[in-house]
Amino acid sequence: MEPVVSAGALSPWEPGVFALFVYGLLICVFVGSQLFIAGWLGEKKPSAEKSRPYECGVIPTGSARLRYPVPFYLVAVFFLIFDVEGAYILTWAVSYEELGWIGWAQMSFFIAVLLLGLAYLWVKGGLDWMPLPRKE
Amino acid sequence: MKSLVEAAKALAEGFATTFNHLFRRPVTEEYPEVHRVLPARTRARIVLTLDPDGEERCVACYLCSAVCPVSCISMQSAEKEDGRRYASWFRINFARCIYCGLCEEACPTSAIQLTPYFETCERDILRLVYEKEDLLVQHQGKDKEYNFYKVAGVVTRLAGKGEHAREEKPVNVKTNLP
């Protein structure tokens, strides 16, 4: 594997970070110009009705910054855990050949533990999106 | 496992169905070029019709405006010289009308009728407010025969007291004869 920033990093001939930088710049220019043109061409007739948040004709009451339902929070936490674990798997994936069967066994154990964790969440109801009717 | 196979089968069936649709002829009728002939009872633009004698049928009884769920009909009734009740002005706001046909159903004189003509679009919303002169048409619409004043029993130029259909001569209140 080469280092991310190679010696020819600033060369426009290399498909490296410099090209990515220029590409990003181009995208910024494009989006910026779109916004500018729209701001210049767009109609401007503001009114109280228009700027009222849409609620199907009902005049909104209270703040729209509501508290999130708990399941979303749980999803966020699970994602955090599994994403971090995913990072370990990915690092193993590029070097599995060097690590061989031992590495595979270790990773399988790791994945098994991960699956066990998932099963635990599952059994505990962490993945149930709504309170299910409890089976008698 | 079995359910998995079934699910896959169901999915495949679904995809196949939509895929088959690709080769069917579209059912769309391309509206401005193709004008479909609408049934006579299609509920669209409202008209005020005339009775067989060629007089306005509307007696401005306010029933259509009462029954209108969106309150798009308004009028003022008045009396003509000959005793006919008529609408001195009659207004339908087609910007509000939902073409439900309740006015037609409520009309006791068959005056207000819905026609299949629906192309009433305007750029200026005020032009969708139709007055009586815009609404009146020179025919009887769907009901060719009915003539309210022939049966109503009120005195008009058509008929006096006791001269309408199925009416006796007026009672002579000052006679002793039976």
Add this chain to the structure above:
Amino acid sequence: MPRLIIDEREIEVPPGTKVIDAAERLGILIPRFCYHEGLGAVGACRMCAVQFVEGPVKGLQMSCMVDAQDGMVVSTSHEEAVEFRRFIIECLMLNHPHDCPVCDEGGQCLLQDETVSGGHGLRRYQGKKRTYRDQYLGELIAHEMNRCIHCYRCSRFYQEFSGYRDLGPLQIANRVFYGRFKDGPLESPFSGNLVDICPTGVYTDKPSRYKARRWDLQRTPSVCIHCSLGCNTVANARYREVVRVEARFSGEVNGHFICDRGRFGFPYTNLPGRPRTARTAGGECSQGEAVAAAAEKLREISSTFGPQAVACFGSSRNSLETQCMLKRICRLQGWQVPGFFVDPALERRVRAAVSLLDASAGVSMREVERADCVVAAGVDPVNEAPMLALAMRQAFRRGAEILVADPRPIFLPFPFIHVPVSMERMDSFLEGLARLAGESSDGTGVREADLLSQIVQNGGLASSDLPLPVSFCRALFGSQNPVVLCGTECVRESTLPAAAALARDLRKGRDRAGLLYVLPGANAFGAGLLNSQGHPGFSRLLESVESGSVRALIVTESDPLNDFCHRDRLLGTLGKLDLLVVMDFLDSETARMAHVFLPTTTHFESGSCFVNHEGRLQYAEAVHHGGIPIEQAGGGSHPPRVYRGDIPGEGPKAAWVILAELGRTLGIPDRDLLGLGPWSLIGEEIPSLKRLEGTVFPPEGIRILSDGDPVQWVQGPEARDGEDDRGAVPPGDFFEILLTHWTFGTEELSSRSGPLQKVEKEPYGMMHSDDARVLGFSEGDRIVLSLEGGQIRFRLSVADRMGRGVLVLPRHRKLAWRNIPEMPCFVPRDRIRREDS
């Protein structure tokens, strides 16, 4: 107390209650056509049939004809009864025309409701329908006899209830016809009630013909302001226009009915000429600019000439809020105390009336109906307060003896004793009656003949004028519940205490003896309450204007030029003012003279309080929000096709709101004015009404005369200064001119009503036939009355049953009565002559 069961629910009702009423108390509305609570039962329509299952009466019976009795078990939804009623409605509909779409009753038609609710949807009868020819019944009522279902309500109301005979049933059997013998306007001033009581569309309201359906109307409880009785009405508006006024039931005031003046008098609020924009000398402007201009000028005048150089003037048609605000502003600004009457004597009479009424004496119209003996002094009920005549008729129908002492020719729709006592002698006549009552209550032997001769002497009557039958005296002495009615319009000031004294004397040894003053104007009572002291009287005010000590006059909803006798003098005086501010909803002459004019709303447009003759505070709710009627805004054709955010002609505001704005512009803190709100405002100005603050206003109003200790509401009139109310009768050959009201054509607001202008009579003067003979006049002669103010021309009518030496003239708008210099007015005979053609 009979207990009975109706539809499985038990109820106890007072004896004599009809079953139909008992059911209504339970909330069960039995179908009916002929039965009417105000008219009683006749059992003509057969619609209220119910099944009597158990008890003293059995079988199918008319619930309006059966008294509730113990042990009755009634079923209103019994199969047999329902079937019977279905047949009845079908029979009633046999001949009914097919004209609901063009019938004005449609939408408020009892027949329609019962037909639909009874399930009669299809006519099975294939024969010919009976028809009638309709009659012309005048400009108020339209007649369409084909629709009739022969319930007799109209003839019962017209003949039995109100006592007029020109409309009634003709013919027999299936051909019964209700109408007049000949075409012609109805004579009764209560004919409008036919519209309300007719269960179908035989009688419909002609002025509002085809204007609107019931469901389109904005309806709100209102109060009639065309006389002091304060009858309850329902105001109906549509398209920013009041289109109809109907009677509203009030158990205490008017019962079920109102008079035609109240019913058809409203069009003043819709007149095309009604002023809608403020004006200053510079022309039309906004309300705010006009207020600012007035305030600036007022500030200037009061800083130059002192605050006493500003005077205010209201009227008895002001709402109570306006009167209170006017008084408040005057006090806070140090202006002159406001007056409400152009006639100082009338002002004192009203003040006296208000002070003499207390809870133990004052009676409502309902109590007049229950009286068993009525003495009316100086009052002409049909002309001054029509519904009072109807109340007296109900008393008569229950057997009351009625005596009217008045020099004017009096007509009442029932037999009564008319004693044409002159106004001058009225008090002594009443005192005589009081003495009689007092002496008879002693129990000592009373020689009636002596007493009668005493009355004759005291009343200053010729013996031929006194057919005062002994039976009336007996009735008065023997009555349990006598009522004394007294006018304020024409009587002398001393008559009011005399009437009160009579009532007081009659009260001895009885439960109750009522006293009722007919006041001049819808809110004359309020004016009397507020006008306790300090106001100099209108003629003094005019003098100070003439002398220059009063420079500015603020007139709120009042037209002195309409009410004041001496027109030329008033015109000249108003012309001398530096500033004349007029607030009004009428296009009055005074308004046209104003330097600053501010349009106001009528009581139909902003809710207002009015206090009626018995001190009943009633609230008339606003029925619509004002603005030029759509019909006028559209110029007759369809309404304008433009969007606009405002209402055209919405400039006018309630007079008290404008006054408050004026006060605020003059620097009075807001919390002392509008910040108070109407109720606190009234409470602040009339301390006795403070207790009303925050109370829920009951529909029948609040009687502000409290029971218990008679409250001295206002200070009585100050000692007579002998200036205005001239005591001495000129000797011999003088005629006293009595300016009276007529039912139609004299009252300020209703005389602007188009329909009523069509039915009002041409003005004529009245004189005793003996007087006419002496002068060589006869009925129908054109007479000229030459006075200092100018000439008055009128047609003469002679009568036998009236006082001698009086000339009765109506305050009719077509009569030049304002040429009379001042009231009371005595005219030498030689000033009255026949006009030679």
Add this chain to the structure above:
Amino acid sequence: MIMWFAGLILLIVKLAVVLGFLLFLAAYLVWVERKFLARLQIRYGPNRAGRYGLLQPIADTVKMLTKEDTIPDGADKGLFCLAPAVVAMTAMLMFAVVPFGPELSVFGRKVPLVITDLNIGLLFVFALSSLGVYGVALGGWASNSKYSLLGGIRGAAQMISYELALGLSLVPIVMLARSFSVVDIVQAQERYPFILVQPVAFVIFMISAMAESKRIPFDLPEAENELVAGFHTEYSGIRFGLFFLGEYVHMQVLGALVAVLFLGGWRGPFLPPPVWLFIKIILVVLFMIWTRGTLPRLRYDQLMTLGWKMLIPLALLNIVVTGAVVLF
């Protein structure tokens, strides 16, 4: 130095062509989608703007540019304006690592037909894909509208959930190619496309990709019949357009990734390599549209169950099995 500038100009031209093509394709993808979907539903689809409605994307662009751009009361202005840009830019940036052909020789120098050949190409894609979530979540939150908020939260939760499955499904590919570089992965498919050896990974990736791009049947963040338009309810004009553009570029990039990772990328007989890539992208995208025309929207709990209880365990097992098979 001259070479450097020449290279720079060449680079800019190349990038502009690629970006232009990307945007053009995104715009016409809208047309393709509407047309294709219409035929699936026995309709014509757009046929008014130009022949066969071919000018429709241009008309849409003009409309979006000239429409009034409203910002609702109480919105967080900065974030509200930023959100659509984030969505559009991350989607476009993702394309940077997709190779669209073998190296080309210009002025004697080799010009690679890829914008940037990062050795962590796949991780770059994951990172940007995660960044894109911000656009949705912030847009929903900043609008001060309840519908938007719900859409935003749903979008965030859905995208992070499927991010996992997406990432894990590619581990076998990485194992096979032994590199994160997308260029290397294409190179590794010289003999056979990975779809043949990794069908399970392909299925997982396909499903996750559709969920990532919030397309039916996974369009819960904008579910119009319950949330009006979800996180972009309050957006109008070009800001809405950027969201839209982002979505279609995202679709295209995901199509390209499928092509590159499983279908051999630009490889193919007869036709030039970029055309092959183009054909493959279009095929994948057409399949996504076909899915849209066929399947109804999932319920939210079904969505989560599919992601967490099926795809993730399956992807994990696939890794273990692949590892064993490859080692063996």
